[in-house]
Amino acid sequence: MKTILQKMTEKTRQQERAEREAIKAEIADSATTGDRRNFLKKAALGGITIGGLIHLSIEDTIAQITQKVSRSSSPSELKITDLRFAEKGNGGERGRGFMRRILRINTNQGIYGLGDIRGGTDQRFAGFLKSKIIGLNPCNVEMIFKTIKQFGFHGRQGSGISAVEMACWDICGKAFGVPVWQLLGGRYRDKIRLYADTPEGRDPSERIELIKNRIEKQGFTWLKMDLGINSLRDIPDSLVNSKFWYDRGLGYGAVSKEVPILNYNNTKHPFTQIQITEKGLENLAEQIETIRNIVGYEIPLSTDHYGHLDMNQFIRLGRAIDKYRLAWLEDCVAWFYTDMWRTITDAIETPT
Structure with missing residues (x-):
């Protein structure tokens, strides 16, 4: 039955x-x-x-x-097998900017992850980490990060570590078949407001057209501009002690062959002894005023890339441009000078 x-x-x-x-x-x-x-x-x-x-x-x-489920990966069995690089041209608009360097981490299951070695950083800052991560499971991102973070530091010295972490998260997303934001706690919003740098032009009229393109065609509602002492180099009596660096080939972006450590980039902000004169402050203020006259006050405007200056110079600069109601002054001094940050913030109205 x-x-x-x-x-x-x-x-x-x-x-x-x-x-x-x-x-x-x-x-x-x-x-x-x-x-x-x-x-x-x-x-x-x-x-x-x-x-x-x-x-x-x-x-x-x-x-x-x-038995018929298609698995692209078995996450618990993933192993890092190689770390490689690729680079392409210069970034930025009109071919200006930093070399683009991309890191790629390969695994034993054919999945790979990509990471950005930011801002023209030497790829060796990431390359020497290869021996530290080969054989590890890239899905253990936190463990890998804590293993390698001791080999990084301020600014571009941390770019290699950031690129490795980014590539590991990329692999995780591919292994589990979800976007990385899902692994980091899920979606919080569907869109965010972006800002864009205000591009430099060969003359004021070209710069105006480039800024209008940012706002009217590209649709940006927030802008950021460089406001650094590099723009004052060729203006007499606008800086103090700048010629010591630039006349000896030790200025921004330079590497001294005679004494590699003695160059502007390797000298901490408080110790270059570069100061801005009243004439220099007036010129920087005029640069902001020019942009403000173009975009008005409904467009928030932020600034960065000032140069290696000490705390007192940033206080003077901040007070000179407070009236333009900037959104922020970015990276005045290195992040580890916390007392200086507090002093600058308390002394001016613009956020830092």
């Missing part, structure tokens, strides 16, 4: 046979479109119904259900 379960199983199998025959007939029909035919073929190959499994044990049911 057949049990109720056996009867249900037999009935379900009959229904499945009828459905399969119907699918075959529709596939063979010349009137069936290509997309519909492909869909039916996949349905015929991948379809599993409860009725077809109901007579199996739990173990056999799980095996049957999972």
